[in-house]
Amino acid sequence: QQQVRQSPQSLTVWEGETAILNCSYENSAFDYFPWYQQFPGEGPALLISILSVSNKKEDGRFTIFFNKREKKLSLHIADSQPGDSATYFCAARYQGGSAKLIFGEGTKLTVSS
């Protein structure tokens, strides 16, 4: 049973456009949602994260929008650059649990110039 789902599986945008990556979850007990960026052959790098008490988090060109009622969140990458081409993973952490992360399947983003 997939507890964290991501869509689309792959996404291509033009340089300068805003890429929108979607994530949904099932368990109301999740309280923390990080997004990770992973390049081929490397480990995932923490990009930006949000707590379930917030509905928006911005960090430069990266913004998370969070809708607790619908159990959905999205990562917006503004002014996309070719260097943003990577796989992005949404993850979720159980409130009060052992701090393990449950990952989605990832969205492979390609930014064309």
Added chain:
Amino acid sequence: GPKVLQIPSHQIIDMGQMVTLNCDPVSNHLYFYWYKQILGQQMEFLVNFYNGKVMEKSKLFKDQFSVERPDGSYFTLKIQPTALEDSAVYFCASSLEGYEQYFGPGTRLTVL
């Protein structure tokens, strides 16, 4: 961001042998994790470790797996004996308070 190191980057062994994967977590972090990733798919949680003890392990953490961090040195994942299905990339992560987890570059394990 904070750096987690993993040694070795690649390991090839024969089925049935023992392997130890080493992780050098961020120095002041308290929580340590191992995750498994197959062929660029999603990361799957194996185990986490805090205050010298395993806090939680998943069903992927078979009896042949063990973890330890003796005297604040490397955080290790040992597999004994290895099986073909253990071939994957293993990522170590650490965090200070159980929220922001920082991952290492991974160890690619190939079991022949």
